[in-house]
Amino acid sequence: MRIPNADKAVVDEAKVRDYLLSETHSVGKFKARFFASLGFTRENWLELATALRELAAHDAVLGQPSPFGQKFEVRASLQGPSGRVASLVVVWIVKSPEEFPRFVTAYPERSHERRSP
Numbered sequence: 001m002r003i004p005n006a007d008k009a010v011v012d013e014a015k016v017r018d019y020l021l022s023e024t025h026s027v028g029k030f031k032a033r034f035f036a037s038l039g040f041t042r043e044n045w046l047e048l049a050t051a052l053r054e055l056a057a058h059d060a061v062l063g064q065p066s067p068f069g070q071k072f073e074v075r076a077s078l079q080g081p082s083g084r085v086a087s088l089v090v091v092w093i094v095k096s097p098e099e100f101p102r103f104v105t106a107y108p109e110r111s112h113e114r115r116s117p
Helices: 013-020 028-037 042-055
Strands: 059-066 069-079 085-095 101-106
Touching: 013 028, 013 042, 013 101, 028 101, 042 069, 042 085, 042 101, 059 085
Parallel strands: none
Antiparallel strands: 059 069, 069 085, 085 101
C-alpha cells in the first residue's frame, strides 16, 4: 500500500535537527548515533529530511492506531553521506482531517541492518 498523498509529505525541521540528530535529546541521542554512523549530522539535517521525505513514496503498512489519525510505517534502505546503508523504519501519520502525511519518527530496523564491505 502507498501512503496517501506521499508527494506532499511534511518533515518538520525541528523534528530532524533537534530530535533525530540531537546528541543531547533524552530519546533522540540514541538515534543521533545511528544517523551519525550514516554520515548525517545537525549540520546536514536538510539532507536527511529530504531522504526521509523521499521514503514516504515507498510501500507502507498500516501502523499503530492513533486518536489523531492513521499511522503508516515504511521499511526501506537508507544510504547516508558516508556511503553506509542501513534498514530503517519511518513512521508517518495522516492526521484527521488532513490529507497528507507528516513525519513522526524514524529508527533503525536492527534485524536487517547492512554494512557496506
